[in-house]
Amino acid sequence: MxxxxxxxxxxxxxxxxxxxxxxxxxxxxxxxxxxxxxxxxxxxxxxxxxxxxxxxxxxxxxxxxxxxxxxxxxxxxxxQGLLASKPAKGLRLEGGRAARPVVWTEQAVADWRNGGVRPVVAVWTVEQTRAFLDHVCGDRLYALFHLAVMTGLRRGESVGLRWPDIDLVRGTARVERQLQSHQGRLVELAPKSAASRRMVSVDHTTLGVLRRHQWHQQQETQGQGRVWDPRGFVFTALRGSALAPERLSRLFRKLNTSSGLPPVRLHDLRHGAATLALAAGVELKVVQAMLGTRASC
Structure with a gap:
């Protein structure tokens, strides 16, 4: 180490x-x-x-x-010459393939409500996603959830966005960093891969949501006792400091529960964004670029 x-x-x-x-x-x-x-x-x-x-x-x-x-x-x-061979080289283990996303169909929801059966990776339908956004429309971080649903930004990427990264005229968001918690403090890191450093297109409706969020944030900065982070993060904690990813996840779980919708993880909104884009006829390579993932066969 x-x-x-x-x-x-x-x-x-x-x-x-x-x-x-x-x-x-x-x-x-x-x-x-x-x-x-x-x-x-x-x-x-x-x-x-x-x-x-x-x-x-x-x-x-x-x-x-x-x-x-x-x-x-x-x-x-x-x-370093301490071992002549690699004793773990031929070790065979059970396959660890990532779980495939499962859509919360009516039957899946019924199974969950009756017996608590829950997929490892679950995705809301378009109607469920709309219901969640309607439920959280009054939350001060509504714009973050809306942006995540529409673009598939990762949790750390969302809280790492700064206002200079967003072009409200051209409709783009530049992903150049992410925030992670380490030993009790937040650190800024480069995106997790070369593909993750990207420019994301933002639709007209989401731009409107971001403009309203910016206006509300400006009102918050004028409140007494506010100590605003000078780095200009788009999404912040209540008093203007950088928003910890774990704190965001806790808020999302709380809002998910209060909405009455079947449970998904905050990260699963990425899968939902991909599903929405593909259903709208967006090409797979474009969706992969949006999510910051490498193409795979």
């Missing part, structure tokens, strides 16, 4: 969690010479059976990420 100075804060936190929660308990007492493929396989069989405090098994995707952390460390050991 000490040699990986360029790790992003959340990646560093994730690596540390993998090491301390999973790798050290199963492999930490061994010397390198004892680290054989059989030992690694046995350790990961135990890791895959690990349950959270609520009794939930680790997902296959999480186990895959733990293996990736181990392999990164072992690759360094091989390069």
């Amino acid at each position: 000490a040699t990986r100075a360029r790790l992003r804060p959340l990646t560093r936190t994730s690596y540390a969690e993998h090491i301390h929660r999973h790798l050290q308990p199963h492999l930490g007492a061994l010397v390198l010479a004892e680290l054989t493929p059989a030992v690694v396989a046995q350790a990961f069989a135990s890791i895959a059976r690990h349950r959270s405090p609520t009794g939930v098994l680790l997902s296959a995707a999480t186990v895959q990420r733990v293996r990736a952390t181990l392999r990164a460390a072992l690759n360094t050991a091989v390069h």
Whole structure:
């Protein structure tokens, strides 16, 4: 960990969690010479059976990420001549494919209301999305939710937007940074990939929403006791400071619950934005560019 100075804060936190929660308990007492493929396989069989405090098994995707952390460390050991081979190279694990988004159809909603059955990744229908936006229209961060629904911005990208990034005349939003929480403070980072650094088109209705939001924000800055962040963020906490992504997620969950709509994650609004765009006839490559994702076969 000490040699990986360029790790992003959340990646560093994730690596540390993998090491301390999973790798050290199963492999930490061994010397390198004892680290054989059989030992690694046995350790990961135990890791895959690990349950959270609520009794939930680790997902296959999480186990895959733990293996990736181990392999990164072992690759360094091989390069430094501490190991002759990579004992985790041939390790086979259950596939950790990402869950496909499931639309909240009438039947899916009925199953959820009757038995609590909930998809891992869920997407609202157009009608449900409209109902949510109607429900939150009076919230001071309504413009953020509206923008996320229409453009698929990630959580950190939304709270990282500054007013100079938005062209209210040409109808564009430039994604150049994101905010992440690290060790109790907010840090600014570049987008997660080259594809994530992008220019997003903003429709006429959303531009109107942003203009109204800007006007309301200007009224807030004139209130007594306000200490406004000089960086000019588009979406802020109540007193003008940068908005933490986790705080935004908590607000979204609260609003989702009060709306009576079936639950989705804030991140799932990205899938909804893609669904809306594709349904409107937007080409797949254009949707991928909008979301800041790489093309895949």
